[in-house]
Amino acid sequence: MNWNGWYRLLNQGNNIRMPELCVSQGMCSTDVPLWLNGSHPRLEDGVVTRKVCGSWNNDCCYFKSFPIQVKACPGNYYVYEFVSPAICSSVYCADIDSITPVDDPEIPEFIDPMTTTTTTVMMDPCTEQNCTEDEWCGERDGIYGCFCNESHSRTGDESYDSRETCESSSGTMSLSRCQLFEAGFPVNVLHLSDPSCNGTLQNGRLVFHFDNDDHICGTNLTANGTHFVYENSIQGVADSAGGPINRKKQLELRFSCIYxxxxxxxMDMEFNPLQSIVHKTLPDGQGMYQVRMIPYQDAAFSHPYDGSEDIVVDQRIYVEVIVKGVDSRQISTVIDSCWATPVNDQNFAVRWDLIINKCPNQDDKTVKVLQNGVSTTGRFSFKMLAFNNYYSKVFLHCAIHLCLLQGNNCAANCSPGQQHRAGRSVDIHDKASISVGPFIWTAGSTGE
Known part of the structure; x- marks a missing residue:
């Protein structure tokens, strides 16, 4: 039989399914009976791939036929996307013990001309393809799929019009279904590094997704000193031949999210802004995270400055640096340095260092590093200062980096004699114009 499309098994008008246990040689009116090596899916599982075994020579899986697609349907029955078996003397079996009544009265009774115990309902092979208006359904190497229309955009033929989105610890890659099919790769043969992670079809595109919660899919996280990288690949093998030969070709498309x-x-604003936010687009436009620097009046970090108060010299200020949009379970924020200037220019010649190489400036005994390198939030405090030569404002600047917690000691050790030494080149820093302040100081003195 020329198997094409999806089939529903019926026996005398009742539902029946393939056996999940070994079928002995010679059963099902054939030399090599084929059975499903795996359980049937649930409704919520959607379309799944299952292995098919053929019994021979007292070995239940002596022959390994081509895998098939299986889907559970409402009404307590299953449909199978059968393909021509790898062995010509084999047939697909049905389990007589799995008979259930048909709930749909419109399903007609089909009589099998070979008078076997199983009957099939043959469906239009193009119905399941759901080709879009930019595609057309056709057959290639015995498999039906969607080809690209002449008017279809051919952007990125070599990469199958790949489009990538990175956010926090997740990534999404989509490819043109019709370009993949024309290259000989049906969507059902493709998966991520973890073979159980298949793509989903969305408006003519095959979409793959991974995240660090419950869908890792073989993603590998590495750090190279300047970036951390989530890496995965779209893989698959297609065979355009049959019988005793094969013409297999393999697809492997590597992609990554780089931070x-x-x-x-x-932190930079004109009229005493005391809380600022910036969205940073990272290298290659592949990822984005958010950085905030907020000054507070209290050690509980519950009362931020609102921009309307003067700050008395020697009054303690509490500063919080927060990074959002990255995986807080794997990445921490490290404050490398912070300094103050009397004008809104981080490179201004007149400056005072507060944090140097992750630790308090030893020449300023008021600076306290409260939290650094242990989470995506860093905190420190210092006492308000004033610059000489009639400068009346203070601007605060900080340089940070993200640290991969796995295998790294991100937390700063500022004990005497144990302070960190600079280990990275500063030329990789990406300068961003964000400000908090200016702080307007007044004369006076307060305690802690």
Missing amino acids: QLSQTLT
């Missing part, structure tokens, strides 16, 4: 480890940020 820069280090940044230098300056």
Whole structure:
């Protein structure tokens, strides 16, 4: 039989399914009976791939036929996308013990001309393809799929019009279904590094997704000193031949989400803004995260400055640096340095260092590093200062980098004699114009 499309098994008008256990040689009116080596899916599982075994010579899986697609349907029955078996003397079996009544009265009774115990309903092979208006359904190497229309955009033929989105610890890659099919790769043969992670079809595109919660899919996380990288690949094998030969070809498309480890940020606003936010687009436009620097009045970090108060010299200020949009279970924020200037220019010649190489400036005994390198939030405090020569404002700048917690000691050790030494080149820092301040100081003195 020329198997094409999806089939529903019926026996005298009742539902029946393939056996999930070994079928002995010579059963099902054939030399090599084929049975499903795996369980049937649930409704919520959608379309799944299952192995098919053929019994021979007292070995239940002596012959391994081509895998097939299986789907559970409402009404307690299954449909199978049968393909021509690898062995010509084999047939697909049905389990007589799995008979259930048909709930749909419109399903007609089909009589099998070979008078076997199983009957099939043959469906239009193009019905299941759901080709879009930019595609047309056709057959290639005995498999039906969607070809690209002449008017279809051919952007990125070599990469199958790949489009990638990166966010936090997740990534999504989509490819043109028709370009893949024309290259000989049906969508059902493709998966991520984890073979159980298949793509989903969305408006003519095959979409693959991974995340770090419950859908890792073989993703590998590495750090190279300047960036951390989530890597995965779309893989698959297609065979355009049959019988005793094969013409297999393999597809492997590697993709990655890259995040820069280090940044230098300056909080910058004109009229005493005391909380600022910036969206940073990372290298290659592949990822984005958010950085905030907020000054607080109290050690509980519950009362931020609102921009309307003068700050008395020697009054303690509490500063919080927060990074959002990255995986807080694997990545921490490290404050490398912070400094103050009397004008809104991080490179201004007049400056005072507060944090140097992750630790308090030893020449400023008021600086306290409260939290650094242990989470995506860094915190420190210092006492308000004033610049000489009639400068009346103070601007605060900090340089941070992201640290991969796995296998790294991200937390700063600022004990005497144990302070970190600079280990990275500053030329990788990406400067961003963000400000908090200016702080307007007034004369006076307060305690802690």
